[in-house]
Amino acid sequence: MKKEKKMKLSLPEVELMNSGHMACQGCGATLAMRFALKALGQKVALCIPACCWSVIDGPFPYSSLDVPIFHCAFETAAVSASGVKAGLEMVGDKETTVVAWAGDGGTFDIGIQALSGVAERNDDIIYICYDNEAYMNTGIQRSSATPYGAWTTTTPVKHFKNRPKKDMEAIMAAHRIPYIATASIGYPEDLVKKVKKAKEIKGTKFLHIFAPCPPGWKSQPEDTIKLARMAVQNAIFPLYEIEWGEKYTLNIKLKEKKPINDYLKIQGRFRHLTKKEIVFIQEEVDKKWERLLLCVNGSK
Amino acid sequence: MKKKKGAQKIVFKSEKDFPLMPMSIGSMLFNKTGAWRNIKPVINLEKCIQCGICWKFCPDVAIFIEKEWPVIDYEYCKGCGLCAEECPTKCIAMVEEEK
Amino acid sequence: MKKVIMGNHALSYGAKLGRAQVIAAYPITPQTQVVELLSEMCADKSLDAMFIKVESEHSAMAACLGASLAGARTFTATSAQGLALMHELLHWASGGRLPVVMGNINRAMAPGWSIWSDQNDSLSQRDTGWMQFYCSSNQEVLDTVIQAFKVSEKLLIPSMVILDAFTLSHTYEVVDIPDQKKVDEYLPPFNPSIKLTPEEPHAFGGLTSPEHYFELRYKLQKEMEKAPALIEKTGKEYEKMFGRYLGLVEKHRCDDADLILITSGAMGSTARIAVDELRKEGIKAGNLRIKVFRPFPFEIIRNAVKGAKKIAVVDRNISYGHHGMFFEEVKSALYGYSDGLPVFGFITGLGGRDITPSTFKEITQYTLERDKPKEEIIWIGVKL
Numbered sequence: 001m002k003k004e005k006k007m008k009l010s011l012p013e014v015e016l017m018n019s020g021h022m023a024c025q026g027c028g029a030t031l032a033m034r035f036a037l038k039a040l041g042q043k044v045a046l047c048i049p050a051c052c053w054s055v056i057d058g059p060f061p062y063s064s065l066d067v068p069i070f071h072c073a074f075e076t077a078a079v080s081a082s083g084v085k086a087g088l089e090m091v092g093d094k095e096t097t098v099v100a101w102a103g104d105g106g107t108f109d110i111g112i113q114a115l116s117g118v119a120e121r122n123d124d125i126i127y128i129c130y131d132n133e134a135y136m137n138t139g140i141q142r143s144s145a146t147p148y149g150a151w152t153t154t155t156p157v158k159h160f161k162n163r164p165k166k167d168m169e170a171i172m173a174a175h176r177i178p179y180i181a182t183a184s185i186g187y188p189e190d191l192v193k194k195v196k197k198a199k200e201i202k203g204t205k206f207l208h209i210f211a212p213c214p215p216g217w218k219s220q221p222e223d224t225i226k227l228a229r230m231a232v233q234n235a236i237f238p239l240y241e242i243e244w245g246e247k248y249t250l251n252i253k254l255k256e257k258k259p260i261n262d263y264l265k266i267q268g269r270f271r272h273l274t275k276k277e278i279v280f281i282q283e284e285v286d287k288k289w290e291r292l293l294l295c296v297n298g299s300k
Numbered sequence: 301m302k303k304k305k306g307a308q309k310i311v312f313k314s315e316k317d318f319p320l321m322p323m324s325i326g327s328m329l330f331n332k333t334g335a336w337r338n339i340k341p342v343i344n345l346e347k348c349i350q351c352g353i354c355w356k357f358c359p360d361v362a363i364f365i366e367k368e369w370p371v372i373d374y375e376y377c378k379g380c381g382l383c384a385e386e387c388p389t390k391c392i393a394m395v396e397e398e399k
Numbered sequence: 400m401k402k403v404i405m406g407n408h409a410l411s412y413g414a415k416l417g418r419a420q421v422i423a424a425y426p427i428t429p430q431t432q433v434v435e436l437l438s439e440m441c442a443d444k445s446l447d448a449m450f451i452k453v454e455s456e457h458s459a460m461a462a463c464l465g466a467s468l469a470g471a472r473t474f475t476a477t478s479a480q481g482l483a484l485m486h487e488l489l490h491w492a493s494g495g496r497l498p499v500v501m502g503n504i505n506r507a508m509a510p511g512w513s514i515w516s517d518q519n520d521s522l523s524q525r526d527t528g529w530m531q532f533y534c535s536s537n538q539e540v541l542d543t544v545i546q547a548f549k550v551s552e553k554l555l556i557p558s559m560v561i562l563d564a565f566t567l568s569h570t571y572e573v574v575d576i577p578d579q580k581k582v583d584e585y586l587p588p589f590n591p592s593i594k595l596t597p598e599e600p601h602a603f604g605g606l607t608s609p610e611h612y613f614e615l616r617y618k619l620q621k622e623m624e625k626a627p628a629l630i631e632k633t634g635k636e637y638e639k640m641f642g643r644y645l646g647l648v649e650k651h652r653c654d655d656a657d658l659i660l661i662t663s664g665a666m667g668s669t670a671r672i673a674v675d676e677l678r679k680e681g682i683k684a685g686n687l688r689i690k691v692f693r694p695f696p697f698e699i700i701r702n703a704v705k706g707a708k709k710i711a712v713v714d715r716n717i718s719y720g721h722h723g724m725f726f727e728e729v730k731s732a733l734y735g736y737s738d739g740l741p742v743f744g745f746i747t748g749l750g751g752r753d754i755t756p757s758t759f760k761e762i763t764q765y766t767l768e769r770d771k772p773k774e775e776i777i778w779i780g781v782k783l
């Protein structure tokens with residue numbers, strides 16, 4: 001063996017998620033949790049609605065996390081967190097960070113009402129949506145976060161999803177909350193930085209984490225990180241922050257924006273797409289990217 | 301970076317033991333997910349540059365650092381191959397599991 | 400201190416005296432004054448609570464659950480459509496053993512839109528694992544909120560304190576508002592041994608396989624079975640301190656009655672007036688008001704009807720395709736215990752239709768004229 005050298009770890013060493021959990025091989029949602037907990041530390045309470053994470057954590061009487069969890073109803077993540085926060089404050093705990101941790105379905109669809117209420121009141125919680133772009137817990141059905149063109153079990157190949165992904169950041173920005181950020185498990189250092197930043201801000205913070213899902217996307221487990229990185233590089237899922245609904249900052253600037261083809265190619269959920277449809281998707285990605293750049297440049 | 305808690309399966313012996321609400325009282329560490337694996341990662345430390353990237357991207361927290369080197373915890377590694385894929389020096393090989 | 404207040408404010412005062420710490424609620428007629436007064440109490444700091452002004456009843460209950468799990472005493476209030484919207488979370492409260500106390504103003508369910516009283520809203524939540532207290536006066540509303548906190552927190556089972564729309568909710572009555580110090584003595588702070596805290600991390604409410612779910616529900620029922628005795632015990636303690644007993648049922652001239660009219664909610668006071676008038680006419684009637692519907696007070700009802708010749712159960716609700724719900728439950732409680740005692744089931748007053756002493760006289764007349772009920776449901780006051 002070579003000379004002893006110190007290992008340089010780019011993330012906090014603290015490990016609040018344990019092995020033995022129930023996630024599939026190469027699960028992106030699981031990495032999202034592991035990274036977020038590294039940033040959040042021990043003084044945290046999670047509210048997890050129905051989603052893959054209600055399975056990943058493990059069945060009664062076990063848990064794979066070393067932090068407290070309220071497994072709450074599907075549509076209530078945000079307001080459950082508000083309730084926990086209020087409850088903790090009233091019993092004298094003003095420090096604990098309360099985090100709602102929900103999937104895209106629990107955020108973009110069924111939980112959006114409660115989330116909007118929490119954001120409008122600016123309740124002091126962090127809301128984290130890990131986005132695997134479909135209802136995975138129930139077996140890969142479309143959500144409003146499913147991208148245009150994708151196959152799911154309710155958008156079969158012959159009738160693939162023909163509406164764009166809902167622009168959740170824009171909806172949250174319209175609530176004028178102090179902090180919104182997108183993050184990706186492909187960029188864990190950036191992700192950890194954003195969670196830490198959110199922890200220091202009072203009010204409602206919304207984080208949207210891109211988290212590939214091998215069974216749901218029909219991708220290889222070893223490609224999870226690659227896919228997450230590609231989606232940033234081709235601007236399908238750009239990394240940016242919005243402060244008070246107005247100030248946009250791009251975190252990962254793209255010297256050269258990659259085409260989307262390679263990204264689509266390694267996912268079975270897009271395999272049916274024709275050239276024409278891919279061109280259409282590319283145009284939509286380009287337009288959305290331009291709109292984002294306008295917001296970013298307008299903030300300067 | 302060793303595992304913290306005990307890893308026992310919980311058996312309730314009496315009504316009294318049984319929690320009154322659905323709550324966790326033990327860790328999933330009892331669940332040895334290594335059994336899920338079909339292929340297993342093997343690190344060639346000769347080529348390892350100790351960058352910690354494999355540690356960083358393991359979804360199963362199955363790579364720990366021992367004396368500044370990455371070590372795979374086969375009790376829990378599910379064999380996803382992410383570590384091998386992300387290793388910058390390609391020093392992790394995924395090999396068939398002998399069953 | 401005596402004050403003339405509406406039933407809704409009796410709920411608010413109950414929550415205040417009970418020192419609710421987190422309140423989350425959403426307005427609905429006829430409940431609005433409950434939350435308006437609580438908002439003011441929180442604003443002027445006469446109540447040290449956080450009031451989360453949620454965007455729906457569903458979120459109101461969700462917030463209460465979170466706060467309760469964190470160890471805070473929580474209160475909410477709703478009615479009809481709001482209660483129905485909460486339905487999923489009512490199961491969450493009892494299954495999660497979170498002792499939320501909620502006021503519900505009995506209001507008929509839409510459509511057509513009705514803001515007037517009947518019990519179908521709360522009785523539709525019968526099997527959600529909540530205790531249900533049907534009150535018959537504003538005083539009882541206030542007292543019961545305080546008692547409900549005590550019973551709920553001891554058993555870790557949530558409670559619904561129920562009052563009729565308008566007949567109680569908007570009617571002003573003289574209410575004795577107990578002294579805060581004495582209430583504090585009666586009701587110590589909520590301090591659950593298990594709660595959501597990073598100091599001792601547990602995951603609550605996770606996936607539960609057939610290997611364990613059954614036992615959790617068994618335990619819930621076992622605790623629920625302790626409730627009748629605990630309600631009587633805490634009711635006696637309340638009487639000792641405040642002079643008013645809070646029990647499972649209220650009996651009025653039942654002991655020597657031939658005919659017992661069984662009622663619930665505010666119509667109890669109307670029934671009592673009717674009973675007194677009937678007695679003057681030489682008819683030996685009595686009134687048994689069931690206050691606690693869940694847990695169902697089997698024992699006390701079986702004993703109360705022992706000397707009677709006939710029973711008439713008056714329901715302001717209906718289980719479509721079945722009967723009135725109190726009727727059904729009373730019959731099942733008496734089955735095998737009452738040796739053929741005829742039980743008549745009446746339905747009246749749906750959607751706020753008036754229930755007056757003459758309603759009870761009509762009911763009495765019907766029962767006196769027949770040995771046994773001829774119809775599954777005897778409708779009183781249908782204008783068809």
Ligand SMILES: Cc1ncc(C[n+]2csc(CCOP(=O)(O)OP(=O)(O)O)c2C)c(N)n1
Pocket residue numbers: 029050051052053074075102103104105106107132133134135136137138143
């Ligand atoms: C009220 C309600 N409706 C439906 C469900 C069934 N359900 C559970 S999880 C889920 C999908 C979750 O999707 P998402 O939020 O994207 O999380 P994921 O499973 O993808 O991680 C659904 C539909 C439920 N639990 N509750």
Ligand code: SF4
Pocket residue numbers: 022023024025026027028029030052056132136137212213214215216
């Ligand atoms: S289905 Fe996808 S998100 Fe869910 S556990 Fe498996 S890999 Fe993770």
Ligand code: SF4
Pocket residue numbers: 341357358359360361362363372376377378379380381382383384
């Ligand atoms: S193969 Fe997957 S589970 Fe096993 S050590 Fe590598 S990253 Fe972890």
Ligand code: SF4
Pocket residue numbers: 343347348349350351352353354355370386387388389390391392
């Ligand atoms: S990723 Fe490869 S080079 Fe880096 S520490 Fe792991 S084995 Fe060594």
Ligand SMILES: [Mg+2]
Pocket residue numbers: 103104105131132133134135136143
């Ligand atoms: Mg999803």
